[in-house]
Amino acid sequence: TxxxxxxxxxxxxxxxxxxxxxxxxxxxxxxxxxxxxxxxxxxxxxxxxxxxxxxxxxxxxxxxxxxxxxxxxxxxxxxxxDSPKHKSHHKKHKKSKKHKKDKYKxxxxxxxxxxxxxYYEDRGKSKCIYKVDTLCSRARPRYHRYDKALGFVLMKKEKTTSTRYFAKNLAKKEAKSKTKSDTVIQRHKIATEEESEEMKEKILKLEEEKKSKIKYFNQQLMEDPHNIDLWLEYINFDDRDNEFGSTYGQKETNSLKYSRKLAIVEKALEKNTGCSKLLKAKLFFLDELLPTDEYIDRVEQMISKDSGNIVLWQALITATRSSVSLCNVSRVLKLYSKCFESLHLWPRSNPKVYDERLLKMTYQSLIFLRHGGLWEQMWEALRLNMNLNLNVDKQHAYFKGSIDEKKLIEMEEVILTSQLPLNQLWLRVELLRENCHWTSVSREQLELVGDSNRFITPEDVTEFVHPLLSKNYNFKMGVYIFLALKVPLLPTRHNFMQELGLDESNWTFESYESLIPILYPCSGEMAGHQQRELLTKGLFNAGLTSGPQYLRYHPARDAYLDFVRDVFRMIAESFGSDHQRTSFYVWWLRFERMLLWMQKNDAVKSDKSVKKLKGILKDFLKQDENRNNLHFYREYALIEREMGRVSNSVNILETAIQTKGNNPESCTNQYERAALMSLYRTLLEVLLDVRMWDELKSNISQVIRVLCAMTGKTEGSLELTEQYLHNCYQDFVDNFESVDQVDQEFLPVFHCDAIVCYIYLLFITEHGHQEILNIFDNCLEISKNCPWIQERFYEDKISFLQLMVELKIDKFSVLKESLKQAFEDNPDNFYLLSVYAGIESELPHWSICLRSVSNHEQRLWPTIAGCLAGRARLYSTICLNDSTARTAALNRLVHFHNNIFRVPDIRCCPLVWRLYMLLLREEGLCEKKGETVYHESISSCPWARSVYIDAAGIAPQLLTQIQDIIREKDLRMHVTPEELNILRG
Incomplete structure (x- = not known):
């Protein structure tokens, strides 16, 4: 067919x-x-x-x-x-399993x-496969690249010719070796003889450099064995650490490294027995090499030989406090008591050193009481220290500091009858009582309260009360008292943090109040408002406070706020008419301004508190000793601006300036002259604020009129003012040594404010941008020997550049480079951290600003600023509109937290753990990570009661275990054992 x-x-x-x-x-x-x-x-x-x-x-x-x-x-x-011919079958409704098996045969x-x-490896870059023919540049289309999930901005980009092959030409090496090119793809990369020889040469060169460096150290230290800086440089020199990397594991490598460094430290201590830096290094290496119990035994042996050494006592207390098995409130307090018993052995030849050590140890002991929830004991110790060192009247210190106990009992009954789960009942009652209890009750009230821990006598805290040798440290004692009461430093600067020793006490920060100076820095307030507002989202109502608090609405909030105000008044009045009295009142006024800013984010807004504050401020300014103080009027004007009355703020500043005759040179008192210049600067910054920029363009004559009035002449001109401010700048440059270099932390500096006013004048008159930056750079260079003045100039420069960037006058790269330079010298300046966090929250990549800053990953506050920036990303517009972008940002933030917990100095901070637990609660990750994070957090911070309370929220299945551990550690539990047994059923 x-x-x-x-x-x-x-x-x-x-x-x-x-x-x-x-x-x-x-x-x-x-x-x-x-x-x-x-x-x-x-x-x-x-x-x-x-x-x-x-x-x-x-x-x-x-x-x-x-x-x-x-x-x-x-x-x-x-x-x-050949597929065989199948016979035709009738259609079946269901095929057999055998048919399915035979189907593939x-x-x-x-x-x-x-x-x-x-296939072969082309080592000569053959042209035929090196390039792929594409369209010419004229016919090539333009592409719109928009990576939405990563947060990049929309940008246009021409498609360029891509290199489709490797650019490294290996033909030269082949010509040298004269070997035939290999035509088979190698599964494993084998180093050539030339590469191995080059590697050997590099290794030999590095070894020679290390040997020569070690030889240099040995020679120099033999000639000058008392050079502490050289010893520390030798200890930190990584000379033979990498030799064991390929043979041993990481743990063995660190052990060998620390053993070698310990030998060097001990040799250095033989030549310098009293050096605290070398002793701290030795204790660090011993802590890394020995188990906790052996390390504590070794430190106790060292204390028995030198019981007056404060460094050894701090090491012993830290090791005991940080140990999960050994940490107990009573045990740690006994160590503090023994440390204070050795006061008679402390050297008193230098009162400055003695008072600094005493204040730091007292502050750390009081913070430990606060972390354990023992607020009554902490306040009793603070009150007695105020009576002893600050001459506060004993009767005034016995003011009422908590709410009525009967009202508290009524609120507890409402909670207990709410039919909540048992774990929620315990948490609600515990948090209510801790917010309302911070002072001791009288013996008559003890029967009504029923909690013996509420009654504290002066005899219970006598070991924490000691006199200072010099009155010069009374101001610092007052600062420590307010820090213990959770009042933040406004502003918080790096050098003052160092002076207080807070840069070495990361474990002392555990509440949300410590973050406020980053969110509201009280410095450089002309720009960055939206970024700071984004940083606060999710934090205000997160419950990161502990103990009594003044931030959110609470039945005891007003009582505790009045308590803090009374403490401010008592401590400030103890200094008489000194400028230190002014410093404390300026701090208090900034504290009130910060509270007004916080109330904007509070869901429960109360006009009564604002009216009450107005009455308090009016009564304060009517007092004779406060009526003529320009610093108070400056802060009062800023409070008016925070209330939204900008015109009233400007009128108050102008009126205060006119009372002193407008001209700063007419003031004979240097403090009044500095205050008057600060009024001019504040007035200019209020008018130059980004939120006022539209109004400023239409009414720029007001700014010029303010500047013209500075000379005090009726026919003042802008040229005279410019000449006067230029003379102030030139005087600072030529006679810097004669400038008053005593740090007044909360008060302005005349030359700093005068130079900033000069900068604003040049900006308004449209001078060259580089000329303005040169003035800042000159001031920074001249003040390098006075760190606290240099830090203020860094703040002023960053504030000005932030304004320029936000107004789109200057480039972001200039701000970024200046911020890096500022961080090198001031990594703990909270205003700089605020700017850094705002920038990081808007960028697609992390740590761009601090990537080249040395040791920024090892410091606590840059790390916390990175956490805040990561949280702000989650609330950004991109993440809210794109679930993929939000998931990516969340994963990055979780990974960021996991990385920072590897750093010992950061892992010991309870606040970082609380931020991580808050993230788990907000994102619903408690079931997945809650129990693991709970165990890690209490092993790192076993003394912090707030960590256990937050852990009960992420691991409710472990509530009984958490309650037992709190009682085992002698941490404060406001619910009595009888009540706890009833709640447990």
Missing amino acids: MSLFPAYGIYNPSSSLEFPEAKTINESSASWLTNSSFQPEIVSGPRIVILSSDSSDCEVIDQLPEKNHETISLDSDVEEV DRPAKYKSVVENL
């Missing part, structure tokens, strides 16, 4: 079950394929494809040449099996290629 289609006549399936040999196709049989528009050249005979590694092109020839190549026939090496076998030396 004739086939319907001639093409199918070539192969008859019924003739054989195997493939026939390749046959020549007759031209006549393919005539039906002829097309007038296409005339293919049909080649008869078998077609052979020759593949050779010597050529990149494939050749198709008719006959096989004489030269033997490895060939692959298109008709060979293909095993096919008759499939044709896969193509099995036999290819050798087909």
Whole structure:
């Protein structure tokens, strides 16, 4: 029979079950394929494809040449099996399992290629495969690239010619070695002889450099064995650490490294027995090498030989406090008591050193009481220290500091009858009582309260009360008292943090109040408002406070706020009419301004508190000793601006300036002159605020009028003011040594404010931008020997650049570079951290601003600023509109937390753990990570009661265990054991 289609006549399936040999196709049989528009050249005979590694092109020839190549026939090496003819079956509704198994048996076998030396490594950069032909540049389209999930901004970019092959030319190395190029792909990378020789040369060179450096250290230390800085440089020198990296694990490598460093430290201590820096280094290495119990035994042996050494006592207390098995409130307090008992052994030849050590140890002991929830004991110790050192009247210190106990009992009954789960009942009652209890009750109230821990006598805390040798440290004692009451430093600067020793006490920060100076820095307030507002989202109502608090609405909030105000008044009045009295009142006024800013984010807004504050401020300014103080009017004007009355703020500042005759030079008192110049600066910053920029453009004459009035002349001109301010700048440059270099932390500095006013004048009169930056750079260079003045100039420069960037006058790169320079010297300046966190929250990558700053990853506050920036990303517009972007930002933030917990100095901070627990609660990760984070947090901060309370929120299944551990550690539990048994059922 004739086939319907001639093409199918070539192969008859019924003739054989195997493939026939390749046959020549007759031209006549393919005539039906002829097309007038296409005339293919049909080649008869078998077609052979020759593949050779010597050529990149494939050749198709008719006959096989004489030269033997490895060939692959298109008709060979293909095993096919004829599919057998199946009989027709009736349709089944369900196929059997046997049919499914046999379905794959008759499939044709896969193509099995036999290819050798087909692929090769092109080491000569052959041009034929180096480039892929694309469209020319004129025909190439423009692409809109927008990576939404990563947070990049929309940008247009022309497609450039991409390098499609590796750019490294290996032909030169091949020519040197004169070896035949390898034509087989290597599965494992093998280093060539030249590379191994180069590596050996590098290793030998590094070893020679290390040996020469060690030789240099030995020679210099033999000549001058009392050079402490050189000893520390030798200790930190990484000379032989990397030699053991390939042989031993990381743990063994660190052990060898610390053992070697410990030997160097002990040799250094033989020459310098009284050096505290070397002793701290020795204790650090011992802590890394020995288990906790052995380390404590070693430190106790050292204390028995030198019981007056405060460094050894701090090391012993820290080791005991940080140990999960040894940490107990009573045990740690006994160590503090023993430390204070050795006061008579402390050297008193230098009162400054003695008072600094005493204040730091007293502050740390009081903070430990606060972390343990023992607020009554802490306040009693503070009150007695105020009576002893600050001459506070004993009767005034006995003011009422908590709410009525009967009202508290009524609120507890409401909670207990709310039918909440038992764990929630315990948490609600515990938090209510801790917010309301911070002072001791009288003996008569003890029966009503029923909690013996509420009654504290002076005899219970006598070991924490000691006199200072010098009155010069009374101001610092007052600062420590307010820090213990959770009042933040406004502003918080790096040098003052160092002076207070807070940069070495990361474990003391555990509440939200410590973050406020980053969110509301009270410095550089002309720009960055939106960024700071984004940083606060999710934090205000997160419950990161502990004990009594003044931030959110609470039944005891007003009582505790009045308590803090009374303490401010008592301590400030203890300094008489001194400028230190002014400093404390300025701090208090900034504290009130910060509370107004916080109330904007409070869900429960109360006009009564604002009216009450107005009455308090009016009564304060009416007092005779406060009526003529310009510092108070400056802060009062800023409070008016925070209330939204900008015009009132400007009027108050202008009126205060006119009372002193406008001219700062007419003031004979240097403090009044500095206050008057600060009024000018504040007035200019209020008018130059970003939120006032639209109004400033239409009424810039007001700013010019303010500047013209500075000379005090009736016909003042801007040129006279510019000349006067330039003279102030020149006087600072020429006579810096005569400038008053005593740090007044909360008060302004005349020359700093005068130079900033000069900068604003140049900006308004449209002087060159580089000229303005040169003035800042000159001031920074001149004040490098006075760190606290230099830090203020850094703040002023960053504030000005932030304003320029927000107004789109200057580039972001200038601000970024200046911020890096400022962080090198002041990594704990909270205003700089606020700017850094605001920038990081808007960038697609992390740590761009601080990537080149040394040791920023080891410091606590830059790390916390990074956490705040990561949280702000989650609330950004991109993440709220795109779930993929939010998931990516969340994963990055979780990874960021996991990384920072590897740093010992950061892991010991309870506030960082509380921020992480808050993230788990907000994002619903408690079930996945809650129990693990709970165990890690209490092993790092076993003394912090707030960590246990937050852990009960992320691991409620472990509530009974958490309660037992709190009682075991002697931490404060406001619910009595009898009540706890009832709640447990």
